[in-house]
Amino acid sequence: MKPIQSPFVLLLALALLLSACSSPSTPPPPQPEQPTSQAQQPAAPEAPAQPTTDPNAPVSGGILIFGSPQEPSILNTLLTTSSIEDAVTSLFVEGLVQVNDQGEYVPVLAEELPTVSEDGLVVTWKLRKGVKFSNGLEFTCEDVRFTMEGALSDLSQVSTSGYRDIETLECPDPYTVVATFSEVYAPYLRLFAYIVPHDAGELDQMETWEYNQKPWGTGPFVLEEHVPGDHLTFVKNPYYREAGKPYLDKVIIKILPSREVGIQLLGTGEIHALWDITEADLPTIAKMNEQGVTYAAAVTGENELLVLNLGANDGSAPADPNTAPHPILADLRVRQAIQYAIDKQQIADALLYGNVNPGNSVLPVGPFACPQPASEFNPEKAKTLLEEAGWKVGADGIREKDGLRLSLKINSTSGNLLREQTEQVLAEMLKAVGIELTIENLPSDVFFAGGESDGLRDTGKFDIILYTTGPALDPDSHLFSNYSSYRIPTAENEWAGANFSRYINADVDQWIDEAALITDTAKRKELYCKVAKQINQDIPRIYLYERLSITAHRNEFHNLTISPSFVDFAWGAQNWWLSK
């Protein structure tokens, strides 16, 4: 036998594994089967199941097997750390307000969207009556209060954002929640996106709760069994509030660590769906149409993007890059030239087979979507701008100025074939206008390491980095941490923030701050759109393409709808059904 004995062998193995997973096998130009910007299934029919000859009418019964490359290790929403955990918990956990597959806030455990007082400080939720947890206990305001106390407790591993601003939370009756905030919390709609039942246990013993491994909730399903490393079985919640639902008897989450194998098993029908497909797998999925395989996808709000460093790239990392600007990228004309030189459509077409939209906005979807005009691909303009900026073509075709070569380094995570191909295409495109791009990729642990481990993003030791990020449905915290000048990571602020470009624009700072202090969605959206537009003028980042959340599934699996947030794979699971 060949036991794996050293962590280094493992790292190597990981690299192999990832590269094997991400390689699209001999791709022909496939025809996209459905628009990528929407979940491809129509909205769920509301009628309960009844015997009928209509083939589109839901059928009750059946066991659905959902493949997942990762495994949830804990199911308490106050202690989850990975996206698969958030995804799986959505089978049994519900929130007061959630985001549907159209990217809109809809009331779930609340009767309607919460109302806000004139001054924005008092938020009132009316709760649905008669909702029961899968253990038979009724859901009331006490559970909402417990959830808040849980999030704020010592052992919680979730963001306390918003909850910590709640001064008092009162329950005038079991079905009314009144929260009084000490200051306006603009993204109040995202609060209580999950509810932890108040009988889960004592908060100071949260880590040993039985609930962590055997949870219950108000959602359509309840966990029956978890065999570590193998599968989780969910059965119907007997107390689920919608009569006749869920249609399925059981949902089994089967752990399939190799995505390649998962795709094969989807073809044979051993599983009905596979979570977390990447854009690079789409050509393979398209070829499996004859085997009864298709996919559902939604734009997530995340972009694959380039972060351009406006500050010095030697690690001196000042809070104000104007005192130590990047020798090349601090000049707006160079950043504009780079944007003009990049043919985003070609990247989307050639590397992603036209399955994605080119990225143009920091806010592509959701309640605050602000689509921006597409950036122009115009190498001639790029050359003109570089000439204007003083960069003259040198002997080898690469531009120079005052003895400095127009040479930039791009870093990304290693072992991701799609990213490597993207970098090579970018290098070609930039070379055409006289910019040299050298590629240096790092293991993702090293790439994403924080400033205390000398990580390149926090310390600013880079020219250009390529990765994926974007706002959750409420852009407040993302825009603040990624584009506000208060969030430039430095040693002094203990590397807080993600403004890795070291981008400073006083207007942007002000609009973000202003939007955080009002609760009117329309007004907030106006301010965020100003931010999105200004960012595209200043170009601290270049959005390459919009990332999708993709789930491949078999044709007999109906009503799978994908929510644009990465995590809610079970959005609408009560409506899932299997045709025989």
Next chain:
Amino acid sequence: MTTYLIRRLFQAALTLLAVSFILFGLISAVPGGFMTVYAEKSDMSPEDLARIRAKLGLDDPIPIRYLKWLGNLAQGDWGKSLTSKRPVLQEISSRLPNTLLLMGLALICTILVAIPLGILSAIKQYSWFDHFFTTLAFAGQSLPVFWFGLLLIILFAVLLRGPDGRPLLPGAGMYTLGEPFSLIDRIRHLILPISMLTFVSAAEYMRYLRSAMLDVIHEDYIRTARAKGLREQMVIYKHALRNAIIPLVTLVSLDLPSLFGGALFTETIFAWPGIGRLYFTAALKNDYPLVMATLVIYSALIILSNLLVDVVYAALDPRIRLS
């Protein structure tokens, strides 16, 4: 012999202590650490992160964390997984039976396949039989496991169909989900992973045995045995094999810890819930209590199996004296 054993066990304990220190240092030196899981959650405030880091005990300097870990271990506490909050021993023991089943059966199959093939290849040196299996052994040793496993799945679990039109063999897991327990179903799920493990390891064992046999059958005492009129079978199995098998015993004993360690690639491809994958996932998430426990137990087993090899050697070969 007793003093020898005591001395070796003492050395083993010291080695293990050193190993655990080095492992802890290496794991802690990995950039990022456990807190990277929060890095991309932009709604986490610096205060939230600081509170979580403190609660997880990640604020202490590495030597202090090591001493704390060692102190707890001395009291029999291996700690709790950072991600699942379950005691790490519980995590490991939930995977142990699966791992033992897979690796144990694979080891038995490997020995059953490798020994006859090794002997036959040696005594029929340069025959078509020898050429065929030696080539196959080379293939088994040099094929990338990941690719080979995928090939097996595509062949037996996708393309080849049984009489009922369903794939010949299941492609992943330990049993068919949603169906009652069935021994046949369990065996069907074991066929592909065991075949792959056997193919890869039998190649190694067979080549060792073949060369050892070739050395031995040209020795004088084999000629003597033949000269005194012993049957060929007796010569091979009684005189030659007993000597040729010694290196194989070493090899097998040194592989015994892998019964615990599992086989990462096989477990990954065939979705087998074994310890190899448990460890790998924990390492990816920087879940250091879990990583430390698996590595330290694994190291202990390697050290012990080395000791075992030395003792068995003395028993098999009287020329070796333990003193």
